[in-house]
Amino acid sequence: NAGVTQTPKFQVLKTGQSMTLQCAQDMNHNSMYWYRQDPGMGLRLIYYSASEGTTDKGEVPNGYNVSRLNKREFSLRLESAAPSQTSVYFCASSQTRSAGELFFGEGSRLTVL
């Protein structure tokens, strides 16, 4: 049972570099999410996609872009990485946005120097 798979698991970038975090789910879920987790801040929603073809900003969208490529895949792009984007990123999915029960990926630890 793969569930939610995200890559890469670790990445080190220099300030100004770009990268894309990939996420795929095999549960036929409609909604997908990107969160960042920082010490003392809990989980903060960056972007979400309530259904295929739609994306919306969450609490902390600045510096990020997303693409809902198809129902399975939801990618997060950092166009010009900044040290403030050093974090652990989690992709998640749910049957619907209102369902509440999220299934999370293993996380991607990103360091921006």
Added chain:
Amino acid sequence: AQSVSQHNHHVILSEAASLELGCNYSYGGTVNLFWYVQYPGQHLQLLLKYFSGDPLVKGIKGFEAEFIKSKFSFNLRKPSVQWSDTAEYFCAVTIGGGADGLTFGKGTHLIIQP
């Protein structure tokens, strides 16, 4: 906007002690409530959830939570903790029909000493 408060950011207990982690939310209408757990180095996973019915909800690994509507609370409890319960615990809520999605508390870091 709704908010979720977890008042204890760090809790240290000895094995076999009883556990209660507080969670309060700020919304007067219908809510769905969740507790998630994140073991060291792992992703979040659902511990238990409340949608309706019996306000005492039982989850995995001996955890339970009680929804007290009058207190806007959904505290997590376990009668006797184990070293393997060391983890970060997040309370979360959806309000009304859930159109605004899930709002997380900032988490409680629980350390169980052997």
